[in-house]
Amino acid sequence: MRDDSTGAPQTEAGGHDESAEDTAPEGRDGRRRGVSRRGILGLAGAGAALTAAGFAGGRLTGSAQEQEAAAPTASDSYPFYGEHQGGIVTPAQDRMHFAAFDLRTDSRDDLVALLTAWTAAAAEMTxxxxxxxxxxxxxxxxxxxxxxxxxxxxxxxxxxxxGPSLFRDAKGRDRFGLAARQPQALARLPHFPGDNLDAARSDGDLCVQACADDPQVAVHAVRNLSRIAFGTASLRWSQLGFGRTSSTSTAQATPRNLFGFKDGTANLKAEDPDLVDEHVWVGAGDDAAAGWLAGGSYLVARRIAMNIETWDRTSLREQETLFGRDRREGAPLSGGTEFSEPDFALTGRGGVPLMAMNSHVRLGHPSQNNGARMLRRGYNYTDGNDSLGRLDAGLFFIAYVRDPRTQYVPMQTRMAREDGIREYLQHRASALFAVPPGVREGETHIGQALFA
Incomplete structure (x- = not known):
């Protein structure tokens, strides 16, 4: 990533101290490397202590031309600080690295120190x-x-x-003195019909979703956060994703999943803030015990394996019937264009609905789910092949909702029972996380209001 001498979130002017006590050590080439001063972050805890030494270091200083060339531009970065966290309504990038962590400490100070170190690192990397x-x-x-x-x-x-386990462990123990502030909606997702979950790849105390245009940038971010967490938290599971399967902006075309269909056409978009406020952001009065979550959201993560080989041998007619959409254009089978509203009452020969009763579009449509909507940020994935030579591939489903109890659980329960596509899918991992609001001015770490 680019190297400059600015801090985060505000830029500070700093000159290079030429005094002898600040003289940088020689490298193998025998040249002196000039270093500008930076203050040491006040971090505590085993995991964050490792990072404190790193943040004590200064930055290389070069010529003015070199610094100008290395300066990040507004066109390739999004601000880290703000009312909401980035990576939710932000236009969906093409690559993702998602990771869940388990804490290895019962010290609240260690947890706060880790979040402080992560926040500082995130501000620099973004x-x-x-x-x-x-x-x-x-x-x-x-x-x-x-x-x-x-x-x-x-x-x-x-x-x-x-995650729910940050507040109470499996035995109900209050790990960090936060149990009284656990949101009512934050609980392990239920076991839905047909689930075949891998416990080792589900849940977690903390999570981070890294999205970027470049896969190396996303992997770099998770790698460094994991390194910072050493001694305080360990990586529980992670997932790489490519090829976003939804759009979060009207400026983006609807992408396709690995079944070859456009999916998520009716996804919430950042350009409709009223709908986003209604369905994504937690309100100040939603949960008296969890006022700290106002302005945040809930993240649903599901790893959905696709039976690619079986699907590839299925007729186009059946594929379109199961989705309820034309494969080429993405239009509903009731007619129109991709963005036409489906007509679920329209019938064809013999009075058979053109939009099958078990079609994916019908069962997922807000009109069939009491108006509930989600903001989806899913990604395709492929993890090689299994022992039988079949592709280990599918959809890493991510959705942001204001309340998973009303927006996700009822819909997924119904789809798990009735969706015709379930024959070609298997849900193998599951997790739910409370996503705090963004880091605001004067705050030192993500979720700071939870610890106030």
Missing amino acids: AGRPVGGDPTSYDAPPNDTGEAENLSAGHLTLTFGF
């Missing part, structure tokens, strides 16, 4: 800067792993969430 600058000692490990150096910010967004 701006296209390396984590913590360069080391002040050649004998110290680099503060940034380096694989994103010279790459742009790639429109990286980092979205953090808290």
Whole structure:
């Protein structure tokens, strides 16, 4: 990523101190490397202590021309700080690395220190800067792993969430003194009909969704957050994704899933803030015990394996009937264009509905779900093949909702029982996280209101 001498979130002017005490050590080439000063982040805890040393380092200073060339541009980055976290209504990028973590500590101070370190690192990486600058000692490990150096910010967004187990463990124990502030809607998702879940790839205390235009930028972000967490939290499971399967902006064309169909045509869009407010953002009065979550959302994650080989041997007629859409244009089978509203009452020969009763579009449409809507940010995935030579591929489903109890659980329960496509799918991982609002001015870490 680009290297400059600016801090986050505000830019600070800083000159290079030429005093002897600040003289940088020599590298293997015998040249002195000038380093500008930066303050040490006040971090505590085992995991964050490792990071504090990294953030103590300054940045390399070069010529004015070099710094100008390396400066991130507004066109390739999104702001990290704000009312809401990035990566929700942000125009969906093409690549994703999702990761869930388990905490290895019962210390509330360690948890806060980790979130503080993560927040500082996220602000730098989303701006296209390396984590913590360069080391002040050649004998110290680099503060940034380096694989994103010279790459742009790639429109990286980092979205953090808290799982139910952060508040209470499996035995109901209050781990960090937060149980009284657990949102009522934040509980493990139920076991839906047909679920074949892998417990090792489900749930988690914390999560981070890294989305970017460049897969290396997204992987770099999760790698560095995992490195920062060492000793405090460990990676529980992760998933790489490519080829977004939904649009979150009207400026984006509707993409296709691995079954070859346009999906999520009616997805919520950032350009309709009223609908987003109604269906995505948690309101201040939604939960008296969880006022800290106002302005945040809930993240539903489901790893859905697709039986690719079986689907590829299915007739086009059946494929379109199961989806309820024309494959080429994405128009509903009741007629019109892709964005035409489906006519579920329209029938064909023999009075058979043109939109089959078990079609995916019918069962997922808001009119069939008491008006409930979601903002989807899913991605295709492929993880090689299984022992029988079949593709291990599918959809990593991500959706943001204001209340999963009314917007997701009823719809998924119905679809798991009735959706004709379920014959070609298997849900293998599941998780629900509360996503705090964005980091505002004066705050030092994500979810700070939870700990107030």
